[in-house]
Amino acid sequence: MDWEEAPMRRSVIGTTVALATTAALAAAMLPVRSHLSVATPALVLVVPVVIGVVAGGFIAGIISVGAGFLVYDFFFIPPYHTLSVGAPENWVALGVYAVVMIPVSWVVANMNAAKAYARRQGHEIRELFELSHLLVKDKSLDVLLSTVVTSMAEVFAARQVALLLPDAGRLHVAAFAGEPLTDAQLRRIVPGTGGLVTLDTRPSDRDGLLVLALAAAARPVGLLVIAGGATTHLEREPLLLFANHIALAIERVQLRDDALRASVGEEAARLAKTLVTAVAHDLRAPLTSIKASSSTLADPELDISSETARRLATLIDVQTDRLAELVQNLLDMSRIQAGVLQPRYAVGSLSDLVSSVVDDLGSRRRGHVVRVEIPDELPPVDADLALIRRVLTNLLENAIRHSPKSTPIIVHAALCGEDCIEVSVTDHGPGVSPHRHSEIFQLFARRTDDAGAGLGLTIAKTFIEAHGQRIWVDDAAGGGAKFCFTLAVAAPLPEEVAFATHSHH
Numbered sequence: 001m002d003w004e005e006a007p008m009r010r011s012v013i014g015t016t017v018a019l020a021t022t023a024a025l026a027a028a029m030l031p032v033r034s035h036l037s038v039a040t041p042a043l044v045l046v047v048p049v050v051i052g053v054v055a056g057g058f059i060a061g062i063i064s065v066g067a068g069f070l071v072y073d074f075f076f077i078p079p080y081h082t083l084s085v086g087a088p089e090n091w092v093a094l095g096v097y098a099v100v101m102i103p104v105s106w107v108v109a110n111m112n113a114a115k116a117y118a119r120r121q122g123h124e125i126r127e128l129f130e131l132s133h134l135l136v137k138d139k140s141l142d143v144l145l146s147t148v149v150t151s152m153a154e155v156f157a158a159r160q161v162a163l164l165l166p167d168a169g170r171l172h173v174a175a176f177a178g179e180p181l182t183d184a185q186l187r188r189i190v191p192g193t194g195g196l197v198t199l200d201t202r203p204s205d206r207d208g209l210l211v212l213a214l215a216a217a218a219r220p221v222g223l224l225v226i227a228g229g230a231t232t233h234l235e236r237e238p239l240l241l242f243a244n245h246i247a248l249a250i251e252r253v254q255l256r257d258d259a260l261r262a263s264v265g266e267e268a269a270r271l272a273k274t275l276v277t278a279v280a281h282d283l284r285a286p287l288t289s290i291k292a293s294s295s296t297l298a299d300p301e302l303d304i305s306s307e308t309a310r311r312l313a314t315l316i317d318v319q320t321d322r323l324a325e326l327v328q329n330l331l332d333m334s335r336i337q338a339g340v341l342q343p344r345y346a347v348g349s350l351s352d353l354v355s356s357v358v359d360d361l362g363s364r365r366r367g368h369v370v371r372v373e374i375p376d377e378l379p380p381v382d383a384d385l386a387l388i389r390r391v392l393t394n395l396l397e398n399a400i401r402h403s404p405k406s407t408p409i410i411v412h413a414a415l416c417g418e419d420c421i422e423v424s425v426t427d428h429g430p431g432v433s434p435h436r437h438s439e440i441f442q443l444f445a446r447r448t449d450d451a452g453a454g455l456g457l458t459i460a461k462t463f464i465e466a467h468g469q470r471i472w473v474d475d476a477a478g479g480g481a482k483f484c485f486t487l488a489v490a491a492p493l494p495e496e497v498a499f500a501t502h503s504h505h
Contacts, residue, residue: 014056018064021048026071033076041076042097049101053108061105072097141253145175148246152226153177156239160227164190165250171223181225185209189225212239214247221247283326286319293319318362329390329459343384343466347490350374350381350421354411357392361400368400373412381421382490387463391471394456395425395483402429402481419489428480437473460485 025044029036045068052064073083085091145163153161162176171190173181181189189211214221224243293312296302304312335341351374358370381388392411399409407428416422432440441461464471464485471485 011056011059014052014054014060015063017055018048018052018060019067021051022064022067022071026075030075033080036076038077041072045072045097046101046104049105050108053105054112057112058105058109061109062102065101065105068101069097141250141257142175144249144253148249149175149177152224152242156226158226160225162225163246164223164225166220166222174222181227185225185227189223210239212243214243214250216244216247216251219251221250283323286322289319290316290323325390325393326455329394330455332387332390332459332463341466343387343463345382346385347380347382348385350378350413350423350487351376353385353389354392354413357389357396358411361393361396364397364400366400367405368403369406369408370396371408371410373410375414378413378415378421380490381487383467383487384463387466388487391460391463391485392423392425394460398456398483399425399427399429399481403427404429415489416486421487421489422484423487424482424484426476426480426482428476428478431475431479431481432473434475440473441471457483 022045025047026041029041029044049061049064049068053061070083073085074081077085145165149161149163152158158178160176160178160181162181163174164171165174166172173186189209210226212224214224224246226239293316296304297309297312332341351372354372354374358365358372361370396409396411403409409428410426411423412426413421413423441457460483461471467488469486469488471483474482474484476482
């Protein structure tokens, strides 16, 4: 608690210091009293008066003058140790001391009060400037409101500061500092309707509560309530100015949040529309094949051979697997992004996995030769083999879609460190522009003349990053695109386990 907040305590301290200084100076002058003129003690006793005024204010100064008057008369005006005054010139000395010291106390007290007020004003201006600087920063509404009430409580030494904002047509306390407002206080502040019914921004006192209506562009924003503060009528102007800043800052954040919600809603609608279009595009081809094959098989008027029926049934089976794979990829991608699905790690041979994926492609290779370049000594990988199978399938189908007919597609793997294997799928298509190297993995991003939905690379990226690995695209030597990703090398088995396994086999 500072002196400006406790004038009584300040007066007591100032009086005590002044009396102690008077006693000390009197004790110092007594041994040489016979060598001093009558006026000298009066001049010396000016010091405790000034100290009392500076430390405790005008009241302390008046008490200091009275104490100095008595000490001067008792110890330094003959006859000593009495309050009687002998010669007339002694009366003049005492009278001059009293007459001069009282105005001096008044002047010094006013100067001290002016300096204290100036210091306080300077402190408030600095605090308000800092708060104004905070108001223009890009903060969330909750952080902004908390900053406002905390700073207002500090600047105006308030016991209670609260900001009330409208919600569903009624005012509610959005943020407060210090003691929360009681129900009785809220009833005095909030109109009977519970809403903002006035744009009068002049401060109004309601049973000790200073209430300001905040408005921006003639639109009510909320109410600012201050209780138990050191605000006076001299401080209302900076308070009003600051209230305008608060109203503008709150309105700016609210407008930004409204715009963000609208933007998010529009983006969600756009993504939903794009997703439906993209998935429908990828579903149309297999569904068309399934429908045509099943209709042919179900038509009793068509006489088809058993071999044709077998091929149609096989086509239905293959296209159904494609549909199931697409749906499963989308489900797993969304579950991984939501943090629900985690990779199920297992140790496996990368060479066997790649060979299996290439064999499963079958007729989908469209005449392309897939050349596998994986060294026999390559160590096994530690990964979710089912997810990595889908990554390889998507990358190979992407390469097939963008490569000229009969051109080879190369799957290469090599160690890129003691615990890392780099896998690449290289095609001889048009390649990917450098500025699209990161964009190509985004949802629904497609290369020029791409007949796909743009989901395959996004799914591959999601699955690889779920393993804590990375995927990227480079330009292939001689033209084309080279899609690369990394996998973790499986940790070697302990010697006793390896020996037991070897013995078993």
